[in-house]
Amino acid sequence: MSGTPVRFGDPRCTEYDFLDSILVHCPRCDRIARVLRQPHPDVRPLFAPRRLVCRSCGLARTWAGRGIGLGARQRGPAEDPYLRARLWLQRETRHGRLWAYDLRHLDLIRRCAAAGLRERAPWYDTGQKMTLVARLPAWIKSAKNRDEVLRTVDRLRESVLTEG
């Protein structure tokens, strides 16, 4: 990646695009674990069974229910929508909580903050499903918070890499 600012084009993805491999705290040992989508021929990806797998302690849990809790709750830690394990990628800042399901999601937030997104996507007001970028809180996209957001994102990313 070059250091020069680039125009940021909204890739038009939504929260649903980052639900195949969610990074969470293992409910048993608190180290990093993943909630993985299990292939299922008859079910849409969003509702396909999930499996929580922890390589550190061997915990494995499955989800094949119906209730999905998308989006971050106002109170308490952000959780994965299926097994309600605490998201690994979350940190409180002075402005609010920054959170992501996985590293691709985190990278999208980083690119958005780095670009100091100002333009609105043309579909923003058209009543279509809002993209993830459009839904990001304003403080993440605000240029005056850029350094803090980027620092937070980088710390979160490092916390994954050092966990292996």
Ligand SMILES: [Zn+2]
């Ligand atoms: Zn564990």
